[in-house]
Structure formats: structure tokens, C-alpha cells
Amino acid sequence: MALKLPCYCASLRQATRAISQEYDRAMRPLNLTGTQFTLLRMLNELPSARVNDLAEALAMDQTTVSRTLALIKDAKLIERQAGEDRREARWVLTAAGRKKLREGSPLWESAQRRVESLIGADQAERLKDAAFRLTQKLAR
Amino acid sequence: MALKLPCYCASLRQATRAISQEYDRAMRPLNLTGTQFTLLRMLNELPSARVNDLAEALAMDQTTVSRTLALIKDAKLIERQAGEDRREARWVLTAAGRKKLREGSPLWESAQRRVESLIGADQAERLKDAAFRLTQKLAR
DNA sequence: GCATTTTACATGTATCTACATATATTGTCA
DNA sequence: TGACAATATATGTAGATACATGTAAAATGC
Numbered sequence: 001m002a003l004k005l006p007c008y009c010a011s012l013r014q015a016t017r018a019i020s021q022e023y024d025r026a027m028r029p030l031n032l033t034g035t036q037f038t039l040l041r042m043l044n045e046l047p048s049a050r051v052n053d054l055a056e057a058l059a060m061d062q063t064t065v066s067r068t069l070a071l072i073k074d075a076k077l078i079e080r081q082a083g084e085d086r087r088e089a090r091w092v093l094t095a096a097g098r099k100k101l102r103e104g105s106p107l108w109e110s111a112q113r114r115v116e117s118l119i120g121a122d123q124a125e126r127l128k129d130a131a132f133r134l135t136q137k138l139a140r
Numbered sequence: 141m142a143l144k145l146p147c148y149c150a151s152l153r154q155a156t157r158a159i160s161q162e163y164d165r166a167m168r169p170l171n172l173t174g175t176q177f178t179l180l181r182m183l184n185e186l187p188s189a190r191v192n193d194l195a196e197a198l199a200m201d202q203t204t205v206s207r208t209l210a211l212i213k214d215a216k217l218i219e220r221q222a223g224e225d226r227r228e229a230r231w232v233l234t235a236a237g238r239k240k241l242r243e244g245s246p247l248w249e250s251a252q253r254r255v256e257s258l259i260g261a262d263q264a265e266r267l268k269d270a271a272f273r274l275t276q277k278l279a280r
Numbered sequence: 281g282c283a284t285t286t287t288a289c290a291t292g293t294a295t296c297t298a299c300a301t302a303t304a305t306t307g308t309c310a
Numbered sequence: 311t312g313a314c315a316a317t318a319t320a321t322g323t324a325g326a327t328a329c330a331t332g333t334a335a336a337a338t339g340c
Contacts, residue, residue, distance in 0.1 A: 015271035018278035131155035138158035
């Protein structure tokens with residue numbers, strides 16, 4: 001059985017490992033990781049987002065976003081558009097990307113429902129909110 | 141600014157990235173990551189633990205524990221003891237490992253205090269508890 | 281007793297992660 | 311205008327992570 005830890009960081013890592021496995025398994029039939037699906041969702045919400053936009057929104061390192069985008073680009077789920085600035089890359093979903101998003105949505109929804117069934121929808125919401133408050137305070 | 145996400149998994153990952161950076165930075169002077177320090181702490185609590193004991197306690201994959209132990213073993217902070225069973229490895233802190241733990245403890249404590257100062261000690265505790273409840277429900 | 285299964289740990293491979301740094305482009309200002 | 315700073319992204323390297331699989335040793339069952 002997992003141990004209760006005094007460390008805030010270790011406790012969050014513990015829970016994040018467990019929940020990530022859950023979502024990764026849920027997305028497995030699509031050949032996508034949870035992280036990759038999250039990026040597809042973000043690009044649906046924020047069309048033509050740049051690497052830095054996504055990095056800031058998700059509190060991810062710019063280099064991590066860069067590499068993960070490369071993976072879903074290689075899978076032809078997104079494509080790069082030129083920005084006004086020749087430095088920047090604007091990313092958009094391809095038709096295949098939108099299809100994956102449609103196919104993945106019920107899988108993602110059932111993972112969400114599963115979490116709610118395990119700890120209760122209100123608990124789940126409170127946990128999510130508390131995690132986000134911490135993110136806001138810590139993200140530079 | 142970081143976005144509030146509907147996904148429980150993405151929200152936890154977001155917060156975990158942020159807090160992990162905080163603890164990793166805190167442990168930097170010791171040339172240790174937060175994860176490595178957590179393993180030292182666990183081996184202090186559970187002397188002669190086996191790989192699988194640690195994996196279960198932390199809800200980590202056995203292979204991840206195996207590799208991380210190899211790192212702190214190479215740094216001579218822990219050493220392998222023979223178990224009764226020739227398959228198993230029992231891990232114990234070395235003198236250098238205990239020293240690192242002593243040196244790291246104030247750094248870890250101040251990271252803990254910093255989290256509390258950011259979101260409040262009660263909020264921090266509730267977040268930790270909620271994370272642990274989720275871990276318990278999800279850990280296979 | 282020996283074949284089969286189970287247990288304990290390690291290794292191959294791939295993704296996620298971040299820090300340090302590189303590269304290319306744009307902005308600034310003397 | 312030309313040097314220097316700032317911005318946007320990518321690459322080198324290394325740790326954290328997990329799944330699939332390998333290896334060795336112990337347990338089980340006939």
C-alpha cells in the first residue's frame with residue numbers, strides 16, 4: 001500500500017504518477033499519451049498558439065512543449081503555420097488532429113468520470129482547484 | 141499566466157511540474173533532485189527496504205525506483221545489502237547518505253514552509269491529503 | 281525430483297521533464 | 311546604421327517515468 005508522505009512535492013508526484021497512468025491507459029487505443037491529448041485540446045481552444053503560449057498556459061517548460069509538439073506533428077495531427085514574425089511558429093490542428101480529438105473525447109470523459117467515481121466529484125473539483133492555486137503561486 | 145484546465149490529470153501535472161522545480165532547486169546545492177532526496181528519506185524511515193517496498197510506498201514503478209537507486213548508489217549515498225533471498229537487494233544509507241540527509245533537511249523544510257506561505261498551511265495540508273486519497277484509490 | 285510458475289530485480293526503449301545553451305530573427309539605441 | 315539586447319524556438323544532455331521484456335532465483339505442483 002502507498003504510504004502517506006509528509007512532503008507536499010512527493011505527495012503530488014505520487015498522485016500525478018498514478019493519475020497519469022490512468023489517463024495514458026485511457027488514451028492508449030488512440031496511440032496518444034495524456035500529455036499529447038492535452039496539447040491537442042489546447043490547440044483546439046487556442047488556435048494558432050505559439051510554443052510559448054502553450055508553455056505558459058500549461059506551466060510547462062518551453063523546451064518540453066517544443067519536443068511534444070514535434071511528436072504530434074510527426075503524427076500529422078498538427079501543422080506549423082508561419083506567423084508574421086519569422087521566428088515564431090503558429091500551430092494548428094490538421095483534419096486528422098481534429099478527428100483524434102473527437103475520437104479521444106469520450107475516452108478522456110470516461111477517465112474524468114472514473115476519477116469522480118473514486119473520490120467524489122466535489123473532492124475531485126476541490127483537488128483540481130487547489131492544484132491550480134498552487135500552480136498560480138509557483139509558476140513564474 | 142497559467143490556464144485553469146478542466147482535466148484532473150493535466151491540472152495535477154501542471155502543479156506537480158511547478159512544485160517539483162521548486163524542490164529540485166532547493167536541493168540543487170546538494171547535487172540531489174527532489175526525487176532522490178525522497179528516496180533517501182524513505183530509506184531512513186524504512187531501513188533495508190527492497191526495491192519493491194519503495195515502489196509500493198511511493199506508488200512508483202519498480203523500474204523507476206531501480207534506476208533512481210542506481211543513481212544514488214553511484215553517488216555512494218546508499219549501498220546494497222544481501223537479503224536472505226539471493227534475488228533481493230536490501231538498501232541502506234551509507235554514512236555519506238546520512239550526511240546528505242542531514243544537510244538536505246533544512247533545505248527541504250524551507251521548501252515546505254515556502255509552499256505553506258504561498259497557499260496557507262491548512263490549504264497545503266488539504267491538498268496533500270486529497271492527493272494521497274487519490275493515490276490510494278488509483279494505486280493498483 | 282523436475283518442470284512450471286512466481287517473485288525480485290534489471291534492461292531496452294520511448295516519452296516527459298527541465299536546465300544550459302545554440303540559432304535565428306527582431307527590437308533598441310547611440 | 312550598426313552593435314547589442316531581447317525574443318522565439320530548437321538542441322544537447324540528463325533524470326523521471328512506465329511498459330515490455332529479460333534474467334536469475336525461489337516456490338509450487340505433479
